[in-house]
Amino acid sequence: MQRYCIIVKKVNNDCVQITYLLKFTFAMNLLSHQNLPPDFKLTKTLETDVGMLFLYGNIVVFQANEGIVMSRKTANFVIIKCLRELNGQKWILLSNRINSYSVKPMDYKALDRIPTLAAVGVIYYTDIVKSNADLESKFCNIPFRSFGNLREAVVWAKDYLVDKLEII
Numbered sequence: 001m002q003r004y005c006i007i008v009k010k011v012n013n014d015c016v017q018i019t020y021l022l023k024f025t026f027a028m029n030l031l032s033h034q035n036l037p038p039d040f041k042l043t044k045t046l047e048t049d050v051g052m053l054f055l056y057g058n059i060v061v062f063q064a065n066e067g068i069v070m071s072r073k074t075a076n077f078v079i080i081k082c083l084r085e086l087n088g089q090k091w092i093l094l095s096n097r098i099n100s101y102s103v104k105p106m107d108y109k110a111l112d113r114i115p116t117l118a119a120v121g122v123i124y125y126t127d128i129v130k131s132n133a134d135l136e137s138k139f140c141n142i143p144f145r146s147f148g149n150l151r152e153a154v155v156w157a158k159d160y161l162v163d164k165l166e167i168i
Helices: 013-030 072-086 105-113 127-137 150-163
Strands: 044-047 051-056 059-064 091-096 117-123 144-147
Touching: 044 072, 051 072, 059 072, 059 150, 072 091, 072 105, 091 150, 105 117, 105 127, 117 127, 117 150, 127 144, 144 150
Parallel strands: 059 091, 091 117, 117 144
Antiparallel strands: 044 051, 051 059
């Protein structure tokens, strides 16, 4: 369930500022360190032109900027930053979909060429985003899961790294 206004009727400058603060507060609650298990420690935060990366060891949480189009070309910046930070280690990418943006599902095939990327997860907050993630999963040949919240996703990612890959 979206908890902030997508359509803003600009009454005056104060109204826009209040709407922005509500959106920002909601976004921070979705990626709140208090909501994650205590053994998950944020190791690094990176900014790209298309969004933010939050590294929890071998688990990378990506939050795309509002309105962008994620394609093979735009995702390259994100992937390159992850590869540099993780130094050839196996890792999992979790897309925390707090903002509205477009994805080119056919470009998921490019993820198969990243030998260290072990799995992909999508965190959805609306039924539409869940449906989109279900469709996207059909284009991805590596393990792909959808989650209703960030906590569930990072717990799955850690278990996957430990159980399947014996990492962490």
